[in-house]
Amino acid sequence: MKEDIDLTEHCISSATLAEGEMLTAKRDEVRLPDGSEGYREYVLHPGAVVIVPLLPNGNLVLEKQFRYPLHQTFIELPAGKIDPEEDVLLTGQRELLEETGYVASDWVKLGIQHPCIGYSNEVIHIYLATGLKAGQHALDDGEFLEVFDVGFDACLDMVQHGEITDSKTITALFLAEKYLANING
Amino acid sequence: MKEDIDLTEHCISSATLAEGEMLTAKRDEVRLPDGSEGYREYVLHPGAVVIVPLLPNGNLVLEKQFRYPLHQTFIELPAGKIDPEEDVLLTGQRELLEETGYVASDWVKLGIQHPCIGYSNEVIHIYLATGLKAGQHALDDGEFLEVFDVGFDACLDMVQHGEITDSKTITALFLAEKYLANING
Numbered sequence: 610m611k612e613d614i615d616l617t618e619h620c621i622s623s624a625t626l627a628e629g630e631m632l633t634a635k636r637d638e639v640r641l642p643d644g645s646e647g648y649r650e651y652v653l654h655p656g657a658v659v660i661v662p663l664l665p666n667g668n669l670v671l672e673k674q675f676r677y678p679l680h681q682t683f684i685e686l687p688a689g690k691i692d693p694e695e696d697v698l699l700t701g702q703r704e705l706l707e708e709t710g711y712v713a714s715d716w717v718k719l720g721i722q723h724p725c726i727g728y729s730n731e732v733i734h735i736y737l738a739t740g741l742k743a744g745q746h747a748l749d750d751g752e753f754l755e756v757f758d759v760g761f762d763a764c765l766d767m768v769q770h771g772e773i774t775d776s777k778t779i780t781a782l783f784l785a786e787k788y789l790a791n792i793n794g
Numbered sequence: 795m796k797e798d799i800d801l802t803e804h805c806i807s808s809a810t811l812a813e814g815e816m817l818t819a820k821r822d823e824v825r826l827p828d829g830s831e832g833y834r835e836y837v838l839h840p841g842a843v844v845i846v847p848l849l850p851n852g853n854l855v856l857e858k859q860f861r862y863p864l865h866q867t868f869i870e871l872p873a874g875k876i877d878p879e880e881d882v883l884l885t886g887q888r889e890l891l892e893e894t895g896y897v898a899s900d901w902v903k904l905g906i907q908h909p910c911i912g913y914s915n916e917v918i919h920i921y922l923a924t925g926l927k928a929g930q931h932a933l934d935d936g937e938f939l940e941v942f943d944v945g946f947d948a949c950l951d952m953v954q955h956g957e958i959t960d961s962k963t964i965t966a967l968f969l970a971e972k973y974l975a976n977i978n979g
Contacts, residue, residue, distance in 0.1 A: 616860035616867055616938050624979075627812030627819050632835040632913060634812045634819045639862060647936040649889035650817040651863035652837060652913065653797045675801035676911040677824060682801055683911055720954075724961045725910045726861040726868055728817060728837065733961075751832040753801050769905075769972050776961035783968045787954050 616642050618649065627651065646683070654731035658701040658775040659688035661719070661785040662711055662738045668758040670709050675753065684767065686778045689732070701736045707747050709756045714740030721786040724776050735781045737788060761786075801827050803834065809891045811835065839916035844873040844962040846904070846970040847896055847923045853943040855894050855926070860938065864882040869952065871963045873918070886921045892932050899925030904969040909961050920966045922973060946971075 619640040626634040633653040641647050660671035675682050687706035691697060698716060705711055719735040749752070757768070764782055767773040773782075804825040811819040818838040826832050847855040860867050874889035876882060883901060890896055904920040933939065945954070949967055952958040958967075 610958060614940060616858070618860055626814050626817065628817065629811050629821050632811065632819055632821075632837070634817055634837075636814050636817075639860070640858075641936055642938045645936075648815060648860040650814040652819075654913075673801065675803055675827070676908075677803050677822070677834040678913060678915040679908060679917075683908070685911075696827070716968065720956050721959055722964060723864060723868070723959050724963050725914065725916070726864060726870075726960055728839075728863060729910065729914075730863040731910070732864075732959075744856060751826055751830075753827045755799060755801070760820040761885075766974070771905050774906055774908050775911055776907050776918075776965055779907060779968055780845050780961055780964045783953065783964055787810070787950075793899065 614642075618642065618647075621646065635751070650728065652729045652731075654690075654729050655693070656691045656696055656697075656732045656734070657688055657779045658691065658704060658734045658736060659686050659776070660701050660705050660736050660738050661686055661781050662741055662787075663704060663706060663730050663761070664741050666760055668760050669764050670711060670756060672708060673755040673757070682690065683775050684773050684778070685775045686781050688777055695775045697734045698736070701734070701738070705738060706744060707749065708752075708754065710744050710746030711738075712744045713738035714742075717788070719781065719788055722777065722780040733777050733780075735777075735784055737785055759791075799827075803832075805847035806831065829879060835913065837910075837914045837916075839875075840878070841876045841882075841889060841898070841915050841917045841919070842883055842962070843876065843889060843919045843921060844871050844966045845886050845921050845923050846871055846966050847894065847898060847926055848946070848970075849926050849943055853945050854949050855896060855941060855943050858940040858942070863958065868960050869958050869963070870960045871872065871966050873962055877904050882919045883921070886919070886923070890923060891929060892934065893937075893939065895929050895931030896923075896926045897929045899927075902973070904973055906919055907962065907965040918962050918965075920969055922970055946974075
């Protein structure tokens, strides 16, 4: 990699384009690396957690959920937004329980991913959850989903065959596959 | 997987929350699977293409780019938005040339990913590009980036070590790794 050049874009002024119930859209005037000015538009997001719940039999707990922006049902790992002031690990534990009914005894942070760096400040924290025990799930209002489980290799095949296209799910599977390959020698 | 239940959410009415130069934010009133009503807010996106440019020496062509929503420089694969009416493969060829200066003789579609299914309708098409020849790049106005290349395994390590966190880059590497492992036996 060659000598770093400064690619930083500096905020001149920031305006709110829209403030919805869930989405806030911003439009900032920025100074670009060559000294010229431009605009950047983006969405504010509180961050989220995605969980790779690995059952004792080696299967992963997945969900099937209708995603309105794409008018399509997706196969995803459990995930959810971080509540204000909430510890990230607690978000993971809360969402896993709420969405799937499972409680996990062991949590390993696998990393983070940024789903949409062009127009969102969202960061997604990725956890592997093992030592799963079934409990009682409790969905949020307006949340509808199906829970099922599939073998780990079958999940990887579903990515390769285009049955799983959700970015948080694919990146979490990527990191989990490498992590498990490392610890299993 | 148990018997499918209908998770579809139906549009009752659609409103534009904000219309920026780049972003359009929508707020739709929807009928939920249990018959109740709710709102869904999301961003419209024309779709994009991400390219895995594999050099004859086995290295991948990467970029370093400042992404304003996160005020951070990212390591990414070349990518860009689909122009109106543009064929997706042409988007890939155009963006690879504009951003990196490379022309590729062989293009294989590896699949698609959805970066942000909760609040964007964006779909990203993923291509592997080989038979690369250096040409002349030409960045868009307001676009600043550095181009460099790194070995394939080193790229995978950068994901594992959190140096690459961009979702389109990670999902494209995931699919390329599996594809190349299959064709190389």
